Amino acid sequence: MRSLLLLLAPAMLACARPTSVARPSGATPLAPDSADAVAAHRAWWTAFTLGDTAHLQGHTGPGLLLTLSSGRTFDRAAAIAQAATHNRDSRIRLDWADDRATLASPSLAITTSRMTESIDGTGGTYRYMTVLEPHGAGWRVVAAQSTRELSPTPRVSAAAAGPLADYAGEYRTPRGRTLRITVRDSALALIEPSGIEIRLEPVGPALFEMNVISMGNGIVRMQFTRDGSGRVTAMSRVRLAGVEVFPRVP
Numbered sequence: 001m002r003s004l005l006l007l008l009a010p011a012m013l014a015c016a017r018p019t020s021v022a023r024p025s026g027a028t029p030l031a032p033d034s035a036d037a038v039a040a041h042r043a044w045w046t047a048f049t050l051g052d053t054a055h056l057q058g059h060t061g062p063g064l065l066l067t068l069s070s071g072r073t074f075d076r077a078a079a080i081a082q083a084a085t086h087n088r089d090s091r092i093r094l095d096w097a098d099d100r101a102t103l104a105s106p107s108l109a110i111t112t113s114r115m116t117e118s119i120d121g122t123g124g125t126y127r128y129m130t131v132l133e134p135h136g137a138g139w140r141v142v143a144a145q146s147t148r149e150l151s152p153t154p155r156v157s158a159a160a161a162g163p164l165a166d167y168a169g170e171y172r173t174p175r176g177r178t179l180r181i182t183v184r185d186s187a188l189a190l191i192e193p194s195g196i197e198i199r200l201e202p203v204g205p206a207l208f209e210m211n212v213i214s215m216g217n218g219i220v221r222m223q224f225t226r227d228g229s230g231r232v233t234a235m236s237r238v239r240l241a242g243v244e245v246f247p248r249v250p
Helices: 001-011 034-050 053-060 078-082
Strands: 060-069 090-105 109-117 122-135 137-149 168-172 178-184 187-191 197-204 207-210 221-226 233-238 242-247
Touching: 001 178, 034 053, 034 078, 034 090, 034 122, 034 233, 053 078, 060 078, 060 187, 168 233, 168 242, 187 207
Parallel strands: 060 137
Antiparallel strands: 090 109, 109 122, 122 137, 168 178, 178 187, 187 197, 197 207, 207 221, 221 233, 233 242
């Protein structure tokens, strides 16, 4: 499957908009066009999201390779079993956008979409890439991948985060370096030993979030803790790699 995807890379980079290819003379049956591929792509991901295993059974190739945004990979049987565990709540809403498709050949299509999944207004947004092959009068999925889009947490007022001046000061890293926190308008600023300054936006009581999304760590948050007397004693960095605690310098 890896070699297949390498061969398809030039076609995947060229998929700027839906298109079609000329059919060989006398080819039977004719493969569906790119609009059909987009429809099949949407229907497959909808079935996977909502646990429609009957649809997956009929529209999934035997050699399926599925990779989810969590990093987990599934073959055909495992993907269908995973779908069977999904929530079938009728309130789930799926909003599709940015459909793209290219027919790499009469026997292969590559599609991408952006989909927002929500229940009562809350949820997440995903990017999907699907490789399909003709099957009967339609398409079936032979490889698929999802990537979740990260978005900042809704901000709260500075007052809701607690007195900003309480958090100002110096904090020691495990390697003995010093991070400095200072107040900047209605937020905080983290100043690294190199002098680089990163804005920390309030997202909850004693909880702040970096205003940039890290390439390696996604969304990074800083949580401040107090002792029994109410004094701030430490700052914790919460990220994908784990939690690091930085004691406050007396």
